[in-house]
Amino acid sequence: MTGFPPLEFEARVTRAQQRMQNAGLAALLLTTEPELRYFTGYLTRFWESPTRPWFLIVPASGKPVAVIPSIGAALMAQTWIDDIRTWSAPDLTDDGVTLLADALTELTPDGAAIGCPDGHETHVRMPLADFTRLRDLIAARRITGDHGILRALRMVKSELEVAKIRTACQIATRAFARVPEIASAGTPLDQVFRRFQILCLEEGADWVPYLAGGAEQGGYTDVISPATQTPLEPGDVLMLDTGLVRDGYFCDYDRNWSVGPASAAVRTAHAQLIEASDAAFEQARPGATAAQLFHTMNAILTDGSTGTDAGRLGHGLGMSLTEWPSLIPDDHTELQPGMVLTLEPGIAVNGKILVHEENILITDGAPEFLSPRLGPELPTL
Amino acid sequence: MTGFPPLEFEARVTRAQQRMQNAGLAALLLTTEPELRYFTGYLTRFWESPTRPWFLIVPASGKPVAVIPSIGAALMAQTWIDDIRTWSAPDLTDDGVTLLADALTELTPDGAAIGCPDGHETHVRMPLADFTRLRDLIAARRITGDHGILRALRMVKSELEVAKIRTACQIATRAFARVPEIASAGTPLDQVFRRFQILCLEEGADWVPYLAGGAEQGGYTDVISPATQTPLEPGDVLMLDTGLVRDGYFCDYDRNWSVGPASAAVRTAHAQLIEASDAAFEQARPGATAAQLFHTMNAILTDGSTGTDAGRLGHGLGMSLTEWPSLIPDDHTELQPGMVLTLEPGIAVNGKILVHEENILITDGAPEFLSPRLGPELPTL
Numbered sequence: 001m002t003g004f005p006p007l008e009f010e011a012r013v014t015r016a017q018q019r020m021q022n023a024g025l026a027a028l029l030l031t032t033e034p035e036l037r038y039f040t041g042y043l044t045r046f047w048e049s050p051t052r053p054w055f056l057i058v059p060a061s062g063k064p065v066a067v068i069p070s071i072g073a074a075l076m077a078q079t080w081i082d083d084i085r086t087w088s089a090p091d092l093t094d095d096g097v098t099l100l101a102d103a104l105t106e107l108t109p110d111g112a113a114i115g116c117p118d119g120h121e122t123h124v125r126m127p128l129a130d131f132t133r134l135r136d137l138i139a140a141r142r143i144t145g146d147h148g149i150l151r152a153l154r155m156v157k158s159e160l161e162v163a164k165i166r167t168a169c170q171i172a173t174r175a176f177a178r179v180p181e182i183a184s185a186g187t188p189l190d191q192v193f194r195r196f197q198i199l200c201l202e203e204g205a206d207w208v209p210y211l212a213g214g215a216e217q218g219g220y221t222d223v224i225s226p227a228t229q230t231p232l233e234p235g236d237v238l239m240l241d242t243g244l245v246r247d248g249y250f251c252d253y254d255r256n257w258s259v260g261p262a263s264a265a266v267r268t269a270h271a272q273l274i275e276a277s278d279a280a281f282e283q284a285r286p287g288a289t290a291a292q293l294f295h296t297m298n299a300i301l302t303d304g305s306t307g308t309d310a311g312r313l314g315h316g317l318g319m320s321l322t323e324w325p326s327l328i329p330d331d332h333t334e335l336q337p338g339m340v341l342t343l344e345p346g347i348a349v350n351g352k353i354l355v356h357e358e359n360i361l362i363t364d365g366a367p368e369f370l371s372p373r374l375g376p377e378l379p380t381l
Numbered sequence: 382m383t384g385f386p387p388l389e390f391e392a393r394v395t396r397a398q399q400r401m402q403n404a405g406l407a408a409l410l411l412t413t414e415p416e417l418r419y420f421t422g423y424l425t426r427f428w429e430s431p432t433r434p435w436f437l438i439v440p441a442s443g444k445p446v447a448v449i450p451s452i453g454a455a456l457m458a459q460t461w462i463d464d465i466r467t468w469s470a471p472d473l474t475d476d477g478v479t480l481l482a483d484a485l486t487e488l489t490p491d492g493a494a495i496g497c498p499d500g501h502e503t504h505v506r507m508p509l510a511d512f513t514r515l516r517d518l519i520a521a522r523r524i525t526g527d528h529g530i531l532r533a534l535r536m537v538k539s540e541l542e543v544a545k546i547r548t549a550c551q552i553a554t555r556a557f558a559r560v561p562e563i564a565s566a567g568t569p570l571d572q573v574f575r576r577f578q579i580l581c582l583e584e585g586a587d588w589v590p591y592l593a594g595g596a597e598q599g600g601y602t603d604v605i606s607p608a609t610q611t612p613l614e615p616g617d618v619l620m621l622d623t624g625l626v627r628d629g630y631f632c633d634y635d636r637n638w639s640v641g642p643a644s645a646a647v648r649t650a651h652a653q654l655i656e657a658s659d660a661a662f663e664q665a666r667p668g669a670t671a672a673q674l675f676h677t678m679n680a681i682l683t684d685g686s687t688g689t690d691a692g693r694l695g696h697g698l699g700m701s702l703t704e705w706p707s708l709i710p711d712d713h714t715e716l717q718p719g720m721v722l723t724l725e726p727g728i729a730v731n732g733k734i735l736v737h738e739e740n741i742l743i744t745d746g747a748p749e750f751l752s753p754r755l756g757p758e759l760p761t762l
Binding site: 048069092116132209212320321 | 383413424425426427429430431432450451452453455456459469470471472473474476497498499500501502503504505506507508509510513526571574575576578579582583585586587588589590591592593602603604605606607608610624692693696701702703707709711712
């Protein structure tokens with residue numbers, strides 16, 4: 001099945017409206033892709049175009065109201081949303097702002113607080129000048145933060161959401177298993193990247209929004225650079241880290257391979273990474289915190305010294321490649337059943353780094369690997 | 382060659398600083414992927430992660446200053462930028478905001494106006510609460526709009542940029558030529574989408590950020606929906622519209638195929654689309670306006686009635702899938718040599734729509750097709 005039944009969205013809206021009531025919010029105003037999709041199911045790659053703003057209002061009661069460019073009307077009409085208000089975008093003098101202001105005025109009382117996600121990992125996806133104008137047009141109402149409502153809701157996945165993430169992880173598992181078909185000494189790294197994306201598509205990815213990696217002697221320098229044309233050489237460690245999408249949900253994990261035999265230092269470092277993610281996995285139960293998982297991994301990785309520059313050792317995962325919480329010392333978010341996390345330890349070795357990443361599900365009891373749990377041995381190409 | 386020589390970025394910065402002086406701006410503050418990359422060459426798919434904000438300051442003179450998460454330091458150090466200030470992100474109490482405020486305070490005088498892109502097709506990619514805090518921290522300075530500087534600069538491509546767009550278009554040309562290998566009656570549309578992305582990668586795309594399309598009897602209902610699992614049937618018109626990336630630059634054009642013989646109405650409609658894009662192409666010279674190209678196409682497409690809901694019949698193209706200007710009645714932007722445009726006519730036929738898209742370069746004289754000019758005949762699968 002693609003998408004979700006209306007019941008899924010009704011439950012999300014109900015949970016949001018309960019929290020809105022507690023926070024004194026008369027509506028939520030949403031502008032980004034995952035925010036709109038979370039409450040509507042509206043799934044399109046058209047967000048790649050930065051031209052048009054898209055708006056969704058979640059009122060205090062009743063269904064959300066879409067205020068969107070007319071080019072999206074047919075697709076939005078296929079979702080469970082009924083109230084779809086459109087304008088012909090782009091409109092250089094009034095790109096949906098009056099239409100949005102009118103809808104907010106209709107749906108909320110004078111003096112209302114309207115919550116717009118304003119915290120970490122969010123932004124307002126509309127032109128700054130239009131946002132300022134919107135505030136003026138609805139001056140009898142206040143746009144405030146959303147009190148973390150979107151974060152709280154999206155951080156805990158439903159069973160149907162978990163099933164989609166599991167499927168995405170399984171697709172990546174099959175693609176990773178085929179890497180020996182496409183990469184060996186002599187293969188330029190950019191070709192490895194292209195061919196690995198092909199494997200992801202062949203194995204069922206709808207698209208591949210994210211692929212990073214590296215390949216250098218005994219590790220890599222960073223993990224976010226695009227691929228060079230340098231051929232793989234014996235002694236290189238190849239890492240591929242993919243965020244592929246199936247039916248709107250991501251996986252996000254990586255694998256490492258040694259091109260030819262690995263040095264003892266590299267083998268030891270890889271085993272330490274596995275030891276770290278295994279230790280965090282064992283700890284990942286309701287009540288443990290994101291920070292505790294960080295410290296558990298960090299103690300294994302650094303012997304007290306600094307690890308890598310990544311800044312965090314894992315994060316949430318779902319409709320976006322990265323989500324809350326962050327496995328960092330300052331994030332004391334308690335784990336809850338339904339959270340999907342990445343465990344992403346990194347380690348320094350001889351001036352290079354190695355990283356490893358798994359995807360896990362928090363349950364009532366022991367957690368579950370969504371990516372297949374890796375052993376300590378570094379595979380060889 | 383990948384990327385650009387430093388001279389390219391120096392020229393961009395010089396042009397920006399001239400315009401900043403005229404506009405009375407002491408600095409530009411930039412937060413989005415194409416804005417940062419335009420002045421630095423910083424290319425990474427890591428922007429897919431919404432977690433971390435990234436900042437670039439273009440001061441009144443001298444090189445831009447990067448204020449970025451430490452995870453990006455190694456890659457940024459490979460660009461021509463020298464002044465790279467980092468923090469360990471995510472930081473839940475101060476996610477780069479103080480560091481950014483300090484840099485702005487150091488680089489601009491009291492009372493300065495700092496320009497942040499605020500118009501169409503832009504947004505501020507940082508949390509709203511952090512943006513508010515930034516404004517408070519630099520209260521002796523004002524954050525204003527950028528007076529359209531980014532728009533004006535990015536809209537006119539250098540020869541080196543055009544070469545990259547041309548390469549992306551050629552990759553898509555080769556992929557489109559191979560569509561008969563992957564699509565015929567009986568192939569589910571989602572498989573066509575996967576296989577077409579594979580073709581793009583095989584032909585040299587670095588990644589495929591955008592693919593849309595449709596396939597229904599005698600046309601399609603909209604052009605932004607994800608693919609269904611419905612198999613192609615005789616009488617369907619299949620459309621594939623790709624924005625693939627090579628070395629950071631997009632193509633954005635589409636092709637149509639009839640599955641088996643097309644009806645006379647469909648063949649006529651397709652010929653009208655070609656007539657429309659050809660007519661706009663003939664007109665696309667310096668001095669003509671975006672609006673004029675719209676009207677030229679619209680007159681051929683609609684016989685005075687309404688065409689489709691797309692809202693515009695083409696747009697700019699480059700580092701983003703869609704850029705300024707818009708081929709709409711209200712956009713009176715004059716064409717200039719170096720602009721790269723899509724011509725994207727759409728037509729209604731028997732309750733469905735057909736769309737066609739080409740990519741062209743504006744020159745001193747006659748324009749140039751970057752996508753291969755199509756004839757009026759609709760090819761058959």
